[in-house]
Amino acid sequence: MKRGLVGAPRRRRSQVRVREADEELDRAVRAVVRAQLRLALTTCGLVAAVLVLLTATFALVPAVRAADVLGVPLPWVVLTIVVHPLWFALAWTHVRRCERLERRLPTLRSNGPP
Amino acid sequence: MTLVLAATLAGIVLVLAGSAVAGTVRPRRFGGASEFYVAGRAVTPWSNAAAIGSEYVSAAAFLGLAGLVVAYGADMLWYPIGAAAGYVVLIALVTAPLRRSGTYTLSNFAEWRLGSFPVRRLVTFFVVFVGLVYLLPQIHGAGLTLRLLVGAPLWVGWVLVCAVVLVVSVAGGMRSITRVQALQFWLKLGALVFCALVLFFVWRADGSPLPAAGNVPVFPKATEVVLDTRTEVGVAQRVEVNVVGTLDGQYYGGSSVTLTPGDHVFAAGTRVMFAAGAAVPHIKGDDPEPGELWATPYSGARDDSWFDTISVLVAAVLGTMGLPHVLVRFYTNTDGAAARRTVVIVLGFVGLFYLLPPLYGVLGRLYAPEVLMTGRTDETMLLLPVRMIEGPLGEVLAGVLAAGAFAAFLATSSGIVVALAGTLSTYLLGGGVASFRTAAAGVLAVALGLAAVVDPVGSPLLVMLVFAVSAATLCPLLVLGIWWRRLSTAGVAAGLVSGGGLSVAAVILGWLDPPWLQGRWTSLMQHPALITVPVAFAVMVGVSLLTPGRVPPGVGRMMALLHVPEGRATYPSDRSSREDDRSP
Structure with a gap:
């Protein structure tokens, strides 16, 4: 169905029409790449923010690195138990958002770039 | 100690034989080159995730991290955080587009994306460098484990691991390896969790001492x-x-x-x-550092600054991207979306696994502090059961852990060997089953030779070198290649050479530590990623912008292939379908 939209190539079709279709598709693709890149950079930015915040807090705030949770030093609790589920959640959210974006894609293409 | 010998041997024989059988038993669809290279591209996310998890839980993560925690405490907990974060970045920037590109190895990707054979040659060089150097600690680990528990000469462990990897990869290539690695993953996790639970209860029965409360480490008993x-x-x-x-x-x-x-x-x-x-x-x-300092980040013997930590994290996060054995696994998934889901499952596994080495590290500080004197901190985990539990139970547990450790050596080394065999056989030997087998045997022979030449003490240094080089070469290539249209062949070549060259030079300089480096710079040289990675990116972008004539043609079509889901875009002027994978 989508194939029909873009037009299955036929050798007899004029080069001009092919090029126009190419350009239209190219714009759509650029929009897709931008949308994907936005999601990717958001996720990477969050990862960087978590890492910078964690390291900065422990490095610069002595009270935090000396704190205890139920007798276990806070840094150990955070670094072994809290951060890994956080990574999982970030990855999971990213995949969900990508898949939603990709499900919407046919509509996005038929209407051209947003 | 005779029981520990018997238990170790039994466990290792079980792992080796199980791996060999699982790997060589005739798979459903056996034979073709695509089975050897990409397991028919039909591996489900769950079993692929178990295989990746298996490769990921290498000797370094398994024994090395516990040992580092014993010696340096809380500061070492950044390594697993960074390595796991690497998978989040991988999923965001690389996984799905790389799978959609349909290229089989990083070298193929570089050639397809840039249309340049010299660039491919350069990338192949870095892939082989990263793979071979990463293979060394696995082989050394096997030798050390057998020496510690059985008293065998080092080379026995090396040869055992290489022989089994050879048998499995020659028998069925990627298909066999996937099955073996998935099996080994559960073996490893089972062995680690079981022993950790037993040791945990022994520790509770002992009155739950905490290293953070004590003074400098002492021997708990004569x-x-x-x-x-x-x-x-x-x-x-x-x-x-x-x-x-x-x-x-x-x-x-x-x-x-x-x-x-x-x-x-x-x-x-x-x-x-x-x-x-x-x-x-x-x-x-x-x-020697008192417990409180050991248990607190940014204090104690390792005087790491915030910048050191950030630099280590940059290398770990971005270096993960270039590990050839991980990347090659995505091609075994059916499509980009499945590859992405695979990585999410991997992150779940990894999060579970990483509870364990710190636990073993804490127990090691309490019950096996002699590793601080011998300097062989890698042995901590294997020593713990015998030190904590008198009698046969402790010796059997040591055997179980040794078997788990062997599963780790096998899984990671077979992953690397398959990835390198795939890279080299399509590059040098023209592809096909026979060339894949030849390349696998060649890679193992070279690795054995290197293992004999390089001192095992250098293993942590080598792992650091791998991550630094990978983060400054293969990472910029992948990220810019996937997302940036104006990347030129000249830019890639310049970026690879400057990033790789600087990393190697810095690590070697940090290791030699000449007096004029003055301490402060030493640690930066040992973890140079904070400087080399931005330099590599800047050079790649800068030279690309200066050489617009060297941007390969057809970039728009490549971008569509990389980022639009499979089967959703067909260029009117290009009838060749996107299902047309460029892998063998």
Whole structure:
């Protein structure tokens, strides 16, 4: 169905029409790449923010690195138990958002770039 | 110790034989080249995730991390955080587009994306470098494990691992390896969790002592330490010992000696008896640190600054991207979306797994502190069961852990060998089953040769080198290649050479540590990623912008292929379908 939209190539079709279709598709693709890149950079930015915040807090705030949770030093609790589920959640959210974006894609293409 | 020998041997034989059988038993669809290279591209996310998890839980993560925690405490917890974060970045930037590109290895990707054979050659060089160097610690780990538990010469472990990897990869290539790695993943996790639980309850029964509460590490009970090699130690507190062997050039036949504060040298083969409660002398270069400092990040013996940590994290996060054995696994998924889901599952596995090495590290600090004296912190985990539990149970547990460790060596090394065999056979030998087998055998032969030449003590340094080089070469290539249209061949070549060259130079300089480097710069040289990665990116972008004529043609179509889901875009002027994978 989508194939029909873009037009299955036929050798007899004029080069001009092919090029126009190419350009239209190219714009759509650029929009897709931008949308994907936005999601990717958001996720990477969050990862960087978590890492910078964690390291900065422990490095610069002595009270935090000396704190205890139920007798276990806070840094150990955070670094072994809290951060890994956080990574999982970030990855999971990213995949969900990508898949939603990709499900919407046919509509996005038929209407051209947003 | 005869039981520990029997248990170890039984466990290892089980792992080796199980792997060989699982790998060679005739798979459903056996034969074709696509089975060898990409397991028919039909591996489900769950089993692919188990396989990736299996490769990921390597000797370094399994034994090395526990050992690092014993020695340096909380500061070492950044490594697993960074390595796991690497998978989040991988999923965001690389996984799905790379799978959609349909190229099989990083070298193929580079050639397809840039249309340049010289660039492909350069990328192949870095992939092989990263893979071979990463293979070394696995092979060394196998040798050390067997030496510790069975007393075998080092080369026995090396040869065993290489032989099984050879059998499995020659028998069925990627299909076999996937099955074997998935099996080994559950073996490893089972062995680790089971032993951790038993040791945890022993610790509870012992009154739950905490290293953070104590002073410098002490021997929990009377302990005999056997020093296989000449060992220089630093003593902080006076300690009474009995020595059989040579101490500071003088022979003792078992008489009592007082070690005064300062440096002492034990000759190879010396046995030293410590009383319960004696402070543990530390190998020269490591200062004994009180529990509170050890348990707190940014304090104590490792005077890491915030910048050091960030630099280590940059290397770990971005270096993960270039590990050839991980990337090649995505091609075994059916499509980009499945590859992405695979990585999410991997992250779940990894999060579970990483609870364990810190636990073993804490217990090691309490019950096996002698590794601080011998400097062989990698042995911590394997020593723990015997040190914590008297009698047969401890020895059997040591055997179980050894079997798990062997599963780790096998899984990671087979992953690397398959990835390198795929890269080299399509590059040099024209592809196909026979060339894949030849390449696998060749890679293993070279790795064995390197293992014999390189000192195992250098393993952590090598792993650091791998991550630094990978983060400054393969990472910019992948990220810019996937997302940036104006990348030119000249830019890639310049970026690879400058990033790789700078990383290697910095790590070597940090290792040699010439006096003019003045301490402060040493640690930056050892973890150069904070500087080399931005430089590599800047060079790649800068040179690309200066050489617009060298941007390959057809980039728009490549971008569509990379980022639009499979089967959703067909260029009107290009009838060749996107299902047309460029892998063998």
